[in-house]
Amino acid sequence: MVQVTGLRKKFGHRIVLCDVNFEFSTGEVVGLVGPNGAGKTTIMKELLGLLVADAGNVQILGQPVSVTTHTVVTQQVGALIERPAIYPFLSGWQHLQLMTNSVEQMMWVVQALQMTGYIHQPAKRYSLGMKQKLGIAMALVGRPQLVILDEPMNGLDPQSVKRLRELIGQLAGEGTTFLISSHILSELEKVIDTVILVDQGQVRLQRTMAQLQESARQSLVIQTTENARALQILLQADYPVIQRGTDLIVTASVALTPLLRRLFAADVQISKVDQQREDLETVLLRLLAEGKA
Numbered sequence: 255m256v257q258v259t260g261l262r263k264k265f266g267h268r269i270v271l272c273d274v275n276f277e278f279s280t281g282e283v284v285g286l287v288g289p290n291g292a293g294k295t296t297i298m299k300e301l302l303g304l305l306v307a308d309a310g311n312v313q314i315l316g317q318p319v320s321v322t323t324h325t326v327v328t329q330q331v332g333a334l335i336e337r338p339a340i341y342p343f344l345s346g347w348q349h350l351q352l353m354t355n356s357v358e359q360m361m362w363v364v365q366a367l368q369m370t371g372y373i374h375q376p377a378k379r380y381s382l383g384m385k386q387k388l389g390i391a392m393a394l395v396g397r398p399q400l401v402i403l404d405e406p407m408n409g410l411d412p413q414s415v416k417r418l419r420e421l422i423g424q425l426a427g428e429g430t431t432f433l434i435s436s437h438i439l440s441e442l443e444k445v446i447d448t449v450i451l452v453d454q455g456q457v458r459l460q461r462t463m464a465q466l467q468e469s470a471r472q473s474l475v476i477q478t479t480e481n482a483r484a485l486q487i488l489l490q491a492d493y494p495v496i497q498r499g500t501d502l503i504v505t506a507s508v509a510l511t512p513l514l515r516r517l518f519a520a521d522v523q524i525s526k527v528d529q530q531r532e533d534l535e536t537v538l539l540r541l542l543a544e545g546k547a
């Protein structure tokens with residue numbers, strides 16, 4: 255669906271993208287993540303042919319994209335980059351009419367994003383979240399094959415975030431491909447299949463969620479009535495254990511029974527045992543730090 259090779263971009267003397275390469279397939283939901291200023295929005299703008307590239311190629315559905323060649327973008331791609339472009343005196347409905355002739359599709363998206371109550375009001379009366387939903391609706395209403403969303407959860411209430419997540423899942427199930435940037439990794443990880451991590455204008459890693467889950471470290475959280483003694487027993491037995499507040503954390507995947515047996519043998523009372531797995535944010539931060547090291 256999307257293929258990016260050797261993409262480079264400078265703003266003045268500042269290198270913002272240096273040799274960006276990635277690709278993904280039809281039906282994938284791809285998360286584009288990275289620190290502030292990493293280059294995510296610049297990559298999205300390059301994909302849409304909105305910025306001149308200094309070098310490299312972008313192809314969508316096998317067709318080249320640049321500032322002068324973007325037929326495939328106008329026909330097959332829906333996008334919301336930074337803030338939605340909204341005309342204050344037009345209603346939400348009139349904005350949707352700019353994107354499609356299909357009343358059926360307009361009704362579908364208004365209902366799906368729960369915008370029925372205000373869709374006929376002038377957009378100047380919309381709140382930040384209402385404008386954001388309109389921007390998302392405009393990206394989706396033409397039922398494009400590829401949808402590019404830059405921080406789509408910005409300004410949305412929890413119910414709308416959930417609704418958007420369900421909608422992305424439903425459309426992806428029907429074959430729509432998504433590229434979504436977000437800093438809310440806890441939300442993003444619920445919907446994406448693949449992560450592309452960008453830092454300082456380079457792709458640091460591209461992994462499927464299944465691969466990341468495999469590399470997520472497990473830890474064991476234990477609470478006892480005598481943490482100091484329990485800590486000593488576990489350290490003596492060479493367990494990698496630290497104390498954090500009232501928790502003892504064993505920072506590796508270990509067999510539970512022998513560990514508990516040691517504590518029972520010393521008459522330590524255990525009040526909680528919990529297996530935890532690193533979330534997406536922790537795994538990515540760790541992989542990024544390991545890569546830099």
Ligand SMILES: Nc1ncnc2c1ncn2[C@@H]1O[C@H](COP(=O)(O)OP(=O)(O)OP(=O)(O)O)[C@@H](O)[C@H]1O
Pocket residue numbers: 265270288289290291292293294295296297
């Ligand atoms: N029009 C521009 N002129 C000059 N510098 C720019 C311009 N647009 C972006 N930059 C710079 O390019 C770098 C990458 O910006 P970009 O917006 O792509 O980052 P980002 O990963 O989307 O960040 P954020 O998560 O904060 O949105 C930043 O250092 C930014 O200051």
